[in-house]
Amino acid sequence: MVNRIFFLIIVATQFLYSCNSNDKKNGEEKQEAISNTLHGEQLFKINCSQCHQPTQDFTGPALKGATDRWKDKALLYEYVKNSQTVIAKDAYAKALFTKWNDMVMQPFPHLSNDDIDAILEYCNTATE
Numbered sequence: 185m186v187n188r189i190f191f192l193i194i195v196a197t198q199f200l201y202s203c204n205s206n207d208k209k210n211g212e213e214k215q216e217a218i219s220n221t222l223h224g225e226q227l228f229k230i231n232c233s234q235c236h237q238p239t240q241d242f243t244g245p246a247l248k249g250a251t252d253r254w255k256d257k258a259l260l261y262e263y264v265k266n267s268q269t270v271i272a273k274d275a276y277a278k279a280l281f282t283k284w285n286d287m288v289m290q291p292f293p294h295l296s297n298d299d300i301d302a303i304l305e306y307c308n309t310a311t312e
Contacts, residue, residue: 224306227299231292238310244284247307264300266291 228238228247235244254260255276263270263277267289270277281287295303 220302221306221309223299224302224304227295228303228306231295232303235289238307239312244287244289245280247304248310249308251304251308261297261300263289264295265293 228236232247236242236247238246239248240246251257251260253276254263259270259274259277263274267277267281268291271281
């Protein structure tokens with residue numbers, strides 16, 4: 185009987201610890217997501233806001249949902265870093281360039297793929 189009680193105490197302790205561990209992990213993941221979105225907002229304001237808005241067209245197209253509009257995320261990264269190289273080889277990029285009156289997007293070679301992801305995540309969470 186004592187062995188069963190001892191066993192139940194150990195199992196209950198492990199269960200409670202694992203639940204608490206998951207809560208901590210979820211909290212850390214939420215904090216990381218918030219931090220990434222804030223980083224994206226900062227990067228957006230510094231690099232993109234002169235020509236783009238998250239949810240509506242401006243001088244350039246709205247960026248919310250931009251990832252979904254590109255068939256290849258690698259091309260999207262390349263486009264942000266130097267749009268002219270992609271326009272020369274990709275039909276969607278060429279159509280986008282034409283739609284926006286052949287306006288050349290400033291190149292952003294200093295932005296990493298993670299930076300671009302953070303910017304787009306910020307835009308995707310924007311409501312206005």
